[in-house]
Amino acid sequence: MPTATRLAELRGLLPVAKTIAYADPQAVYRQLRAEWGEVAPVELEPGINGWLVMGHEELSFIVRNERLFAKSSVHWREYAEGLLKPDSPLMPFMFPRPNAWMTDGEEHRRVRAPLDEAVNGLRLRQVSRQVTEVCDALIGEFAAKGEADLLSQYALMIPTVVIGRMLGLDLETALEMHQAQMAMFAINENSHAAAARFEEILFSLVMARKAAPADDMTSVIVHHANMASDEERMQAMVVLISAAAQGTMSWIAQVLALMLTDARFSGRMRGGRLGTDDALDEVLWRDPPTANLPARFALRDTVLAGQAIEKGDALILGFTAANADPRVHGDDQWGELGNRSHLAFSAGPHMCPAHVPARLIVRTAVDAALHQLPGLRLTVPAEELPRLESPWTRSPATLPVTFTARVRHRAVQPSN
Ligand code: HEM
Incomplete structure (x- = not known):
């Protein structure tokens, strides 16, 4: 995985001045898109990397394809290798649980x-x-x-x-x-x-x-x-x-x-x-409520928007970025009134x-x-x-x- 961009940059961390500076995370997404394309490497916490998926088509593909991308973090390499500390801020979102949120396939259904x-x-x-x-x-x-x-x-x-x-x-x-x-x-x-x-x-x-x-x-x-x-x-x-x-x-x-x-x-x-x-x-x-969602985990090596994804990699679903994907918008914003093909509620089996x-x-x-x-x-x-x-x-x-x-x-x- 190439050098990761800190996901913290999207976070609007303290102090307040910085919070306001990131009132427009779209600027960060635009920069990431320009540098990496629709799928960018990000650092989730020091030493723990993942991919931020910003393309509408790529994100839709991931959430609809549970044979390639699992929701359960038992498939996450860093978790399986014990690299996450019990007090990691990622744990509440990403540790495995036996419920609909974190299961896949037949068990999820x-x-x-x-x-x-x-x-x-x-x-x-x-x-x-x-x-x-x-x-x-x-x-x-x-x-x-x-x-x-x-x-x-x-x-x-x-x-x-x-x-x-x-x-x-x-x-x-x-x-x-x-x-x-x-x-x-x-x-x-x-x-x-x-x-x-x-x-x-x-x-x-x-x-x-x-x-x-x-x-x-x-x-x-x-x-x-x-x-x-x-x-x-x-x-x-x-x-x-x-x-x-x-x-x-x-x-x-x-x-x-x-x-x-x-x-x-x-x-x-x-x-x-x-x-x-x-x-x-x-x-x-x-500006959807769930701006980015952790996560899906690759079940085998694959290529996504030109990036080599390895089995066990974490992919963060970048709903805000995907909704702004220039490929799904025309020039006329009024022509979009009533259009609900956004991904704010995700898609696929976990929608x-x-x-x-x-x-x-x-x-x-x-x-x-x-x-x-x-x-x-x-x-x-x-x-x-x-x-x-x-x-x-x-x-x-x-x-x-x-x-x-x-x-x-x-x-x-x-x-x-
Ligand atoms: C009455 C209020 C709501 C209830 C009861 C509810 C319930 C749920 C449940 C049970 C799931 C897990 C489904 C699964 O993994 O199979 C889920 C997923 C989700 N919900 Fe909601 N939800 C509500 C409101 C919202 C709102 C307001 C939003 C954002 C606009 C939202 C966005 C999502 C997203 C993004 C997922 C994740 C889907 C994924 O993992 O791909 N939900 N919701």
Whole structure:
């Protein structure tokens, strides 16, 4: 493998000045493309190299061809050789797990089928009611204050709480599950207790639905013939919750930032021609939530876009770069309205099973904020919003806003 470019350059690392400098990672992709073509060598961490796949055609080929490129990291040479330290930042994304996210072939189809059935069985009208209920409750917490951080108080909370409702939790327990999940990842003295509570909430739900099925995703998963144990049922639910979290949060945040700052969309609130769905599509094309995804692993030596890929090499799926591949765009950007051939949800056997409900969640959340918070505006220009320090996810780190505070109605005192 030739000298690697540091993937950290795409990361927007601290300090903040550098974060802003990488607000436009497309410049880095253009440079890599000019130097290497559609597949570039990158350094994932010191001494650990991989390939960044930036071509739309090449990326589509990889994700659709599981006989050549596996999802499970048991096929990753550096992992098999024990070169990754247990505390490597790559481990949470890339260590092998026995669930749909990390398996291949027949085994993947077996554990994926219950997820597909659970998601495809959702009634969208009910989902819409659940999302509205969650958004109303969250907005109710800050509507009277006239200011909020729509990232931490809104976009971050919606995915887990909504999935909790779709799994069959009541609103209060879904909120508690979100808090437990956040505390679990905070890695401090409360993390163990939080992880135990998170598991307890899901396990009680599995047990309750085993005894008496209801109209929710947990009941489909629990009673699916492919599920061999309660451990597998829990894994399936955790995959749904964790796969939904980052992408949905960032999609909501990116769309809100776009609609509040881009005249084409902010004008729509005053009767313009573009709608919320156009803003949703624009984000998926130009700045998708999953910017780069680790990974696929080559199952044999092959050549891709002129690069010699060796068996065991890691390939990072560069969704943002692939969506901007000049070969899939014409000159007329308006001619692309409604075009959804982007790769924001990937493709092939691992393609996101939830792109339809995810769109409904995001559209409902964005519209609820725009309608219920009059005079909504960002307190800083979009290009100055600090970004999450991640090479994988594109999202603002905060969304500070002001709006006209909702007047609290006082209870009428009976007169004497
Ligand atoms: C309701 C919200 C969501 C749920 C429940 C959900 C669920 C899932 C699940 C279970 C998988 C694993 C599928 C597999 O490996 O077989 C997955 C994969 C994925 N999802 Fe989603 N997701 C949601 C929202 C999103 C959003 C908003 C995005 C980004 C726009 C997204 C992008 C992806 C991508 C890129 C993959 C990886 C596919 C691959 O490995 O090739 N998802 N999702």
